[in-house]
Amino acid sequence: MLSVITHSGGSPEGVADLLFDLVPGAVSGLIRDVILVESEGDGEALVALCQDAGARRLPGGLGVAVREARSDLILLASARLRLDSFALERLGRAVSALKPDTADRGLALTGPAFLGIWFPARPRGLVTTRARLLAFSPGVGLESALARASRGTQRLRIAG
Structure with a gap:
């Protein structure tokens, strides 16, 4: 159902935690594949981690990652995104409820607001279509695409 695209963001530990959180989603069929966009500083530990996690x-x-994704619905995931079983269940229901005309707009996954409702938390993930992500220039980074593509999207608070 979803292809997940992430990057290390300089934190192999964050990627390890994210991959661990995604396992139940893969078992249930919510997560179809996971792609890690390589960066120059990625070490051997991260290579081994990706091999172990599939x-x-x-x-x-x-x-390149968007073109190689197996699903047309993509979850851009920051290494800071945390998805416990409750969050995966809510995400699955929200994705199932997306209609084709609203899926392109996206669904931002956020944590709690920092200063109340006037300053919503920065998104840690975004569910959107392949077509929307392909509209970005090829050199855009994952965090930048996440911030820009999540403007004006529906928000789902799942990360604590």
């Missing part, structure tokens, strides 16, 4: 590592940036 995640694909791709050089070339976000555009």
Whole structure:
């Protein structure tokens, strides 16, 4: 149902935690595949982690990863995104409820607001279509695409 695209963000530990959180989603069929966009500082530990978790590592940036994703519905995931079983269940229901005309707009996954309702938390993930992500320039980074593509989207608070 979803292809997950993430990057290390300089934190192999964050990727390890995210991959661990995604396992129940893969078992239930919510997560179809996981792609890690390689960056220059990724070490051997991250390579071994991806091999153990069954995640694909791709050089070339976000555009290449979006084209290689197995699903047309993509979850851009920051390494800071945490998905416990309750959050995965809510995400699954929200994704199932997305209609084709609203799926392109996206669904931002956030944590709690920092200063109340006037300052919503920055998104840690975004569910959107492949077509929307392919509209970005090839060299755009994952965090930048996440921030830009989540403007004006529906928000789902799932990460604590």
